[in-house]
Amino acid sequence: MTKESDDHFVMKVSAHCKATLHRAMWQSADGPITVYVHADDCEAARKLLLSILGCLAPDQGGTVELGKVYSYAELLSMGVSACEDLRIFEVESTGEAAIEWIDRPLFLSTDQTLIAQWVMLLMHRVQLVAFAIGSG
Numbered sequence: 351m352t353k354e355s356d357d358h359f360v361m362k363v364s365a366h367c368k369a370t371l372h373r374a375m376w377q378s379a380d381g382p383i384t385v386y387v388h389a390d391d392c393e394a395a396r397k398l399l400l401s402i403l404g405c406l407a408p409d410q411g412g413t414v415e416l417g418k419v420y421s422y423a424e425l426l427s428m429g430v431s432a433c434e435d436l437r438i439f440e441v442e443s444t445g446e447a448a449i450e451w452i453d454r455p456l457f458l459s460t461d462q463t464l465i466a467q468w469v470m471l472l473m474h475r476v477q478l479v480a481f482a483i484g485s486g
Contacts, residue, residue, distance in 0.1 A: 361470065363435045364463040371422040371464065373438060376403055376456070377415035386438075387458040392419040402458060435467050451475065 363371070370388040372395035385403070389395035396419045403414045420428070422438060429437025431448050442450035457465060 361463060361466050363438075363467055364461055367459075367461045367464050368422050371438065371459075371461075372419050373425060374399055374419040375417035377417075378403075378407060379409060381454070383454045383456050384452045385456045385458060386464065388461070392421055395419045395421075399458075436471055439468065439471055 366388070370390065371386060372389055372392060373384060373386050374395070376383045376385050376399070385399055387395050387399055387402075389398050396416065399416055399419070400414050403416070407414065425438045425440075426434055429440045429448070430443040430446050431437050431440060436448070439452045439455075440448045440450070441452060442448070451471065455468060457468070459465075
């Protein structure tokens, strides 16, 4: 992402979100889903996710396939976007550019700044596609 496009992301995630947000990949019966949850640490987040997802997917016989749980700080350090708050939605990057983003999130959160950041990312992605089509 270019510096110019990052200037459009004026809303930042809340301090609560930065302190407590965790992300994990859930292998649901319908395919992988990225799940965001608030907890004090990664272990607490894992326990909470296993409990909640077990209730959401009773057809999986109580077995929940959950990938590694990452904290907000870990996601920031792994990401490359100039807009740090967007790094929580990155899946893959090349050099200094994010090339793949989360596409199936499940937000177990009422933090409006997290949801707003997701919406702004979607709007930005639509603008990039429109620009690519318009210049092609």
